[in-house]
Amino acid sequence: MGILSGNPTDEPMHYGEVYSIWSSLMATEAAIAGHQTLHNHAGDEDLKKLIKETIQQGQQHVGEIKKLLQENGVGLPPTPPERPQAQLEDIPAGARFMDQEIAASISAELAAGLVTCSTIMGQSIREDIGMLYGQFHTQKAALGTKFLQLNKEKGWLVPPPLHHHKTEES
Numbered sequence: 662m663g664i665l666s667g668n669p670t671d672e673p674m675h676y677g678e679v680y681s682i683w684s685s686l687m688a689t690e691a692a693i694a695g696h697q698t699l700h701n702h703a704g705d706e707d708l709k710k711l712i713k714e715t716i717q718q719g720q721q722h723v724g725e726i727k728k729l730l731q732e733n734g735v736g737l738p739p740t741p742p743e744r745p746q747a748q749l750e751d752i753p754a755g756a757r758f759m760d761q762e763i764a765a766s767i768s769a770e771l772a773a774g775l776v777t778c779s780t781i782m783g784q785s786i787r788e789d790i791g792m793l794y795g796q797f798h799t800q801k802a803a804l805g806t807k808f809l810q811l812n813k814e815k816g817w818l819v820p821p822p823l824h825h826h827k828t829e830e831s
Contacts, residue, residue: 669787669788669789669790669811670713670732670787670789672768672786672787673733674733674775674787674790674821675786678784678785678786678790679730679733679735680779681699681781681784682726682730682737682781682790683730683737683738685777685781686726686727686730686737686738687718687725687738689722689723690719690723690740690741692719693716693739693741694741694742694743695722695788696715696716696719696767697716697743697767698744699712699743699758699763699767700712700716700746701744701746701747701748701749701751701752701756702749702758702763703749703760703763704749704760705815707762707811707814708764708811708815709758709817711767711804711807711808711811712763712767713762714807715767715771715804716815718801718804720801721799722797723754725793726759728748729790729793759816761789761812761814762819763797764811764812764817765812765817765819767808768808768812769795771801771804771805771808772805774797774801775801775802775805778794778795778798778801779798780794780819781794781796782794782798819825
């Protein structure tokens, strides 16, 4: 039996897996801090609920990633501090993010997160890592769909030019 056969959790991680997973942990923790700040800026209650869901999902992912890295003897990146809660009224109007800006920003982050998950899945030689990031991918896609629906319902979605192609019938 070779070093890469048997239980995947007994297999060593390769350097690409270590770097990508470590980087995804650092980025996820930074995103959580940013989303905590954006939650303070949000006024729409539906948006605030989705931001909280985004934060909770990120925290769940962080826990699983930290466990994976620690079990494999990999040091963890520094964690940004939790952001304090603030009242929307305390943020000057010119310094506030608007709800549609917040929703668009988080939607873009989720889309980038899908690419990150796919990249880690593709480069992993350990099945457990590929499966873990496959789960993260599915969860991020589901949350991204919720943001898309919210953007449409609230009228915040700014679509690119729509293409209405009609063929001429003879």
